[in-house]
Amino acid sequence: MNAFQVCLWVFGAVCAGCWLLSVLTREYSWVDRIWSLVPVAYAGIFAGHAGFADPRLNVLFVLVALWGARLTFNFGRKGGYARGGEDYRWAILRGRMAPWWFQVFNLFFITLFQNGILLLIAVPAWTALEHRTPFGVADVLLALAFLACLAGETVADQQQWDFHRWKAAEQAAGRVPDPRFRQTGLFRFSRHPNFFFEQAQWWLVAGFGVAAAGALTWTVAGALLLTALFVGSTIFTESITRGRYPEYARYQRRTSPVVPWFPRRVPSTVD
Incomplete structure (x- = not known):
């Protein structure tokens, strides 16, 4: 059995487990709970099939493991x-959909589609396994860029965490938080850094x-x-x-949606 076939078996088992748990518990965040874990397993399978002897696959495995550790901690x-x-969004969706339709959505989107993405984002490691070319400058640059992005996401999540702790403290003290959502730090340059x-x-x-x-x-x-x-x-x-x-509408007009960029000027008279 090759590495990709092993991953397909893992994919099938994870899908079955997530779907069954969602049906039994009536909670629909089981894919969210394994999101940071399964790609690490896939990357490890590909690196393991090379005997952990391929530098590119080993670097990929370490990087994905670091990504998974950070995300697991934050989650x-x-x-x-x-x-x-x-996830609060699933409850909102359930309220907007007929029960039978949400169960179809749960099976095909929440379980199968999202797990499919978790497999597919890891299959570049399969390409690396099939093409055992020398580890080069491009790989070093990719690894450094990955670490920079990992650091950026860590900072963004920490800023959001600090804000929500402050917001909870304000509410516990009987005060109305102002602002009501994060707009500073990295969130000054992107609404979703x-x-x-x-x-x-x-x-x-x-x-x-x-x-x-x-x-x-294709990977x-x-x-x-x-x-x-x-x-x-x-x-x-x-x-x-x-x-x-x-007031979020004003923030939307001022701040880039995702890609960090300098804030736009918004006239104070604009609602």
Whole structure:
């Protein structure tokens, strides 16, 4: 059995487990809970099939493991692994969909599609396994860029974490937080800097596959689908945020959606 076939078996088992747990518990964040773990396993499978003797695959495995460790920590401290730690957006969607239709959505989108993305973002390592070319300058640059993006996402998540702790403290003291959402730090230049760095890391992983093959391959599909997922998720999330905080509309006009950029001037008379 080759490495990709092993990954397919893991994919099938994870899909079955996530779907079954969602049906039994009526919580639909099981894919979220394994999001930071499964790509690490896939990367390890590909590196392991090379006997952990290929520099490019080993670097990929270490980078993905660092990504997974950071994301697991951040997800855990927000209560994502606790009972009732379901993503609030699933509850909103359930309220907008017929029960039977949400179960179809749960099977095909939440379980199969999202797990498919988790497999596909890791398959550039399969390209690297199939094309055991020398580790070169391009690989070094990709690794350094990945680490820079990992650091950027860490900073963005920490800034968001600090803000929400401050916000909770203000509310506990009976005060109305002002502002009601983060607008400083990296969030001055992007409404979702963590989304930017997250996607960038997986495009860089795809770059390792391109570096190995010496050409663009189909294994960039994972990064492409991940970006499409983030586009839809960002639009949906911002529609919720704008409904909660009318002042968010002004922030939207002033600040780049995802890619960090200098804020735009917005006249104070504009609502």
